[in-house]
Amino acid sequence: MxxxxxxxxxxxxxxxxxxxxxxxxxxxxxxxxxxxxxxxxxxxxxxxxxxxxxxxxxxxxxxxxxxxxxxxxxxxxxxxxxxxxxxxxxxxxxxxxxxxxxxxxxxxxxxxxxxxxxxxxxxxxxxxxxxxxxxxxxxxxxxxxxxxxxxxxxxxxxxxxxxxxxxxxxxxxxxxxxxxxxGIISKQIKSLNSETLSDGVYPDFISFLNQEPSKEYSVNKNKKGIAIGFINAKNWPVIEKFFGYVENGTAFRLTPVGFLEMGKDEKGFYVISSKKALSPQGVSEGMIAGSLIGGVVGGAVAGAIDSKEYKSSKVQKVYIDSLTGAYIFD
Missing domain, CATH: 3.40.50 (Rossmann fold)
Structure with a gap:
């Protein structure tokens, strides 16, 4: 024993x-x-x-x-x-x-x-x-x-x-x-603490964080007035993946499924979307940039998203990390 x-x-x-x-x-x-x-x-x-x-x-x-x-x-x-x-x-x-x-x-x-x-x-x-x-x-x-x-x-x-x-x-x-x-850094971030956002194009998240839009670029819109990408001073399409833009005080972020309006509450900035839409398998930054050249954001990108999965995915507030710009998925 x-x-x-x-x-x-x-x-x-x-x-x-x-x-x-x-x-x-x-x-x-x-x-x-x-x-x-x-x-x-x-x-x-x-x-x-x-x-x-x-x-x-x-x-x-x-x-x-x-x-x-x-x-x-x-x-x-x-x-x-x-x-x-x-x-x-x-x-x-x-x-x-x-x-x-x-x-x-x-x-x-x-x-x-x-x-x-x-x-x-x-x-x-x-x-x-x-x-x-x-x-x-x-x-x-x-x-x-x-x-x-x-x-x-x-x-x-x-x-x-x-x-x-x-x-x-x-x-x-x-x-x-x-x-x-x-907590300490967030108190000094202009985009979080300003009552209004500065209009313009933001090539990256840091420029948005500091509220320093670039004067070298502008938003490219189609005949219907829908934003489809960005152009430079020579009116050439921008192939790099930019963060987004602000128009009339409202922020829009470039995502794999096009430009999404950014809201803001006590927890910070967010978009209304889903994890599958914002990080679909098979979608790369190159594909997003390529779709910009083609004139329609989300053309090639949308093809990489399974329509059944996208429709069945949970749409909700997806918050944006206030220090990095990354999506925060629960």
Whole structure:
């Protein structure tokens, strides 16, 4: 009886010790060679990532030697042999892997919220943010722990590469203010705090955020007065993907299904649409730009959206991240 008990206890211990390492293999080389360092600031109360199961066996998601900061720094240095003079900081706000029981099975879940900053003279300037949650189903996903670790690696590489190239928001923060960076920065964003918006074309989200429309471009409309794209001073169609425009104080954002009016409430800016419409599979920025050249926004793009899925998708307020311009899907 005692022997059976210890065998059972040993098997439980062995089971609990299963580990799935996060393999940091994506390319995070700074092509501009401006990056000097990449530092991790972990604001989580619980420093463990958590575990997800494979065949009823829990696998703890870990970095090499269970040291995330060291693993990321080694990754950064291995891909960036020639260093520049810019210090980047990655703020870990949420990083949690866990099992979520359902009626028929157990889903593997990964919740992530990461923000990045440039550090200058002991001040921090916001650059980018990535917030998302992922689900992995045993029915379709062969090895959920590996997929969870791979997705985490991909997410890290995505925000790091964005950080190299994205413009900073010119609001200086102390390190102690990082825990409330969004609230502090939001109070200084012109588009959020102005009673009226400035008319004009906004090539990117930062220009909209600062309410600095470009004088080099204008809205291209068809004979019915419907906006179909943008044109430059030479009256040539713009092939780049622009953020949108403001006309008579009303903002319109360019999306995969055309220009959508942006509303605003106490939570920020939003569009009335759905996740499937705003991020349909098979739609790229190139397709959006191509449809602009053709003169009709959404022509080629609409073909990439399954009509049945689009019609059945839930249409609601989809808020826009006030610091990045990304859509926030519940």
């Amino acid at each position: 005692v022997k059976t008990f210890f065998l059972l206890l040993f098997s439980i211990i062995i089971s609990a010790q299963k580990i799935q390492l996060v393999q940091l293999t994506q390319n995070i080389k700074d092509k501009s060679k401006s990056a000097k360092s990449l530092t991790i600031i972990d604001n989580r109360e619980d420093k463990k990532i958590g575990s997800v199961s494979h065949q009823d066996q829990p696998f703890e998601i870990q970095f090499k030697d269970n040291q995330m900061e060291k693993a990321v720094q080694e990754w950064f240095l291995s891909d960036n042999k020639k260093l520049g003079d810019t210090d980047f900081v990655l703020l870990i706000e949420t990083l949690k892997a866990y099992d979520e029981p359902t009626e028929k099975s157990i889903l593997g879940k990964l919740d992530v919220k990461l923000s990045s900053f440039v550090k200058k003279n002991d001040k921090y300037y916001f650059v980018s943010r990535l917030s998302d949650n992922f689900s992995f189903q045993p029915k379709y996903d062969v090895h959920i722990p590996k997929l969870t670790a791979n997705r985490l690696s991909f997410v890290l590489s995505k925000i790091i590469n964005e950080t190299y190239s994205n413009p900073v928001i010119d609001v200086a923060l102390n390190e102690t203010e990082l825990k409330n960076y969004e």
